[in-house]
Amino acid sequence: MCPNSSKLTGLIAATFTPLTPQGELNLALIGPYVDYLLEKQRVRSVFVNGTTGEGCSLTLEERKQLAEEWCRQGKGKLDQVIVHVGCLSVKDSQELARHAASVGADAIAAISPFFLKPSNAGVTDVSKGSGSAAPQLPLYYYHLPALTGVKLNVREVLQGIETQIPSFKGLKFSGVDLRDLGQCVSYCRPHGWSVLYGVDEQLLGALALGVCGAVGSTYNYVGHFMNKMLNAFEKGDLALAQDLQFKMQDVFTFANSLGFDLAMNKQVMSLWSGLPMGPPRLPLLPWPSDRTQDIVKKLQQEMGPCPK
Numbered sequence: 001m002c003p004n005s006s007k008l009t010g011l012i013a014a015t016f017t018p019l020t021p022q023g024e025l026n027l028a029l030i031g032p033y034v035d036y037l038l039e040k041q042r043v044r045s046v047f048v049n050g051t052t053g054e055g056c057s058l059t060l061e062e063r064k065q066l067a068e069e070w071c072r073q074g075k076g077k078l079d080q081v082i083v084h085v086g087c088l089s090v091k092d093s094q095e096l097a098r099h100a101a102s103v104g105a106d107a108i109a110a111i112s113p114f115f116l117k118p119s120n121a122g123v124t125d126v127s128k129g130s131g132s133a134a135p136q137l138p139l140y141y142y143h144l145p146a147l148t149g150v151k152l153n154v155r156e157v158l159q160g161i162e163t164q165i166p167s168f169k170g171l172k173f174s175g176v177d178l179r180d181l182g183q184c185v186s187y188c189r190p191h192g193w194s195v196l197y198g199v200d201e202q203l204l205g206a207l208a209l210g211v212c213g214a215v216g217s218t219y220n221y222v223g224h225f226m227n228k229m230l231n232a233f234e235k236g237d238l239a240l241a242q243d244l245q246f247k248m249q250d251v252f253t254f255a256n257s258l259g260f261d262l263a264m265n266k267q268v269m270s271l272w273s274g275l276p277m278g279p280p281r282l283p284l285l286p287w288p289s290d291r292t293q294d295i296v297k298k299l300q301q302e303m304g305p306c307p308k
């Protein structure tokens with residue numbers, strides 16, 4: 001998929017955070033979760049404590065415990081454990097970055113602060129802050145404009161960033177602006193950096209623009225299916241790749257009509273995988289289970305039986 005292949009590539013699951021019915025961390029589920037991703041989904045890397053992991057709804061202590069457990073359980077099994085360290089406070093991000101390095105994470109990533117919002121130069125300085133706390137780890141900037149409201153042009157942020165942040169290694173790009181995405185790929189490629197795409201429903205468009213891989217919530221349970229799309233694309237079978245992406249789009253168009261959000265997504269994962277992810281953390285609320293069941297039925301229709 002990528003000309004320069006020491007980079008981060010393929011599908012990366014943005015992990016859900018397993019909680020007990022009482023809403024506390026369920027760390028015991030992470031071992032089985034690692035095995036499920038490897039064996040049933042053929043997904044070999046994870047992105048922990050991001051959007052899907054409800055990272056910004058967890059305490060720093062909880063985020064540290066999760067990072068540590070994913071690194072421990074993933075050791076010798078997963079290719080990469082990327083720990084998301086973005087916070088509203090740069091000092092908190094630095095603390096998480098130092099911690100990630102100390103527990104053996106392979107890389108860190110950070111969204112921009114999203115309450116008081118930075119300018120382009122501010123984003124670089126914030127990223128520099130996180131990077132300087134773990135200079136030995138590759139750092140990825142996480143662009144998620146729909147949720148952060150930080151709608152800057154990423155290509156402009158990249159300009160000269162290598163001179164500011166030696167550990168900078170690329171992007172997780174979860175925007176829908178394919179022109180900006182293409183410009184980012186064009187800037188990152190000569191540096192050997194990774195651009196990972198984060199809107200799962202339109203990954204094929206991003207592959208055509210040269211992204212190396214993808215980070216997403218849905219790869220937790222449709223990774224096996226989306227891997228087929230990646231293979232078809234790599235073999236040049238565009239018709240098959242389109243057919244698979246269309247099927248996946250059909251599922252999520254249907255899910256969106258039911259009000260699909262992260263809480264519903266977490267419930268779909270529990271039902272589809274049989275791994276009890278537990279409730280969402282506030283401010284999200286659980287949904288009635290009939291909607292989740294309808295989505296799982298649709299998944300089965302479009303993608304075949306769930307690999308248990």
Ligand SMILES: CC(=O)N[C@H](C=O)[C@@H](O)[C@H](O)[C@H](O)CO
Nearest residue numbers: 051174198199200201216217218
């Ligand atoms: C906003 C959000 O959570 N985006 C995720 C990652 O960036 C995606 O993986 C989506 O969950 C996915 O594309 C389904 O809409």
Ligand SMILES: CC(=O)C(=O)O
Nearest residue numbers: 014050051052216217
């Ligand atoms: C989708 C993603 O990358 C995240 O949950 O952060």
